[in-house]
Amino acid sequence: MEISAIIPCYNGEKYLREAVDSINNQTYPPQEIIIVNDGSTDKSEEIIETLKVSSAIPIRSINQSNHGVSAARNVGIAIAQCDWVAFLDVDDIWLPTMLEQKVKFANKYKFESGLICCNYYVDTINVSSEKHNGSPYAKLAHDRVMSSSEFQSIYLKENFIGTATVMMFSRLEALLVGGFDSFLKHSEEFDFMLRLTCNSNVAVLSEPLALKRHHGENLSNDKELYFYSHYFSCKRNVLYKEKYSRIHFSKEIKKLLQSDLEKFATGYCNQLFEKNKSQGLKAYFKHFSDMKTIIGITNHSVGFLKKIIRTITFNKIKKVV
Missing domain, CATH: 3.90.550.10 (Spore Coat Polysaccharide Biosynthesis Protein SpsA; Chain A)
Structure with missing residues (x-):
């Protein structure tokens, strides 16, 4: 060899x-x-x-x-x-x-x-x-x-x-x-x-x-980049169809790819929110379109609501101070 x-x-x-x-x-x-x-x-x-x-x-x-x-x-x-x-x-x-x-x-x-x-x-x-x-x-x-x-x-x-x-x-x-x-x-x-x-x-x-x-110097320390890159990879790969591509995945693997896609999309939104609340909330709203499973929709919705509550609470405290 x-x-x-x-x-x-x-x-x-x-x-x-x-x-x-x-x-x-x-x-x-x-x-x-x-x-x-x-x-x-x-x-x-x-x-x-x-x-x-x-x-x-x-x-x-x-x-x-x-x-x-x-x-x-x-x-x-x-x-x-x-x-x-x-x-x-x-x-x-x-x-x-x-x-x-x-x-x-x-x-x-x-x-x-x-x-x-x-x-x-x-x-x-x-x-x-x-x-x-x-x-x-x-x-x-x-x-x-x-x-x-x-x-x-x-x-x-x-x-x-x-x-x-x-x-x-x-x-x-x-x-x-x-x-x-x-x-x-x-x-x-x-x-x-x-x-x-x-x-x-x-x-x-x-x-x-x-x-x-x-x-x-490792790029792996960038969590926002990590979550988005995994999300992007899963989203693209789940779209491959046997009829049109030499690369394609079985139905079972596509279900797992979709599950990962949803998890990483929510993770990306969370990382973005921690850096910029306004951009994070916009990303949460935008990525609802990626959620196709009950678990994905539920987790994304819970994450979104928590971030809204945090934002409202923060703004109230800021006004009092």
Whole structure:
């Protein structure tokens, strides 16, 4: 099994060497490392050139103006020379047996295409920091081959995948679904996984094989962006119809997508209200049109009424003061 390792890089001078070292330390090395330098303004480009000399695995690099991580990943997929691609975000690292364990699983189950993910550590390599700890949904998915609809039904209940760093998948299947949505500023992995798994089998290894690190530069800290991006992805994906699109979801999965759509729409309105009461109330009113289920309508209505009461109460107190 031949694998292209892809690192999207934006201002990654603090992390690049460690990321590339973790690939060079693989017990099953990839055939190539592709680094897509997405308009870095630090010393990333210089570091990449030095790594090309020192790396035991051949490194190819692309320098482009800044278009975001999704665009960088898509460039990596496009120029990859192997049938399988594996991502490593520049601020994360792979543990030494990351690729070996996935290749062993693929060989054991004759997994010729599809998506293989794994458990991982968050911020520190410690049993207590395993991402899948306490997740009943992750355990349902562990160490077996799942059909697309089975995986999606679990994944939509909880996104225990969480990062592109743990993904290894068929390059051809990624191209067939159009890669990552480069217009999304958040949750692009969530959206990509939904589309990729429409036509792919999936496996999730229970062993933690990577370290994901959080820091002040992570976009994941923006809750408003998080809720809106998930809402947008669910809304778009629920509209795909088999008659008109190569990507489509079963009725059962569309019900889950609709449920998530409603939950994230209400969450987005709540986040917006906390920043600007007037805009938040307008958003609540606008997104009533997205509510199609009794639970969604009820939760959105309750949230809306609570915000109106808070606004009225605040205005009264303000007048008294």
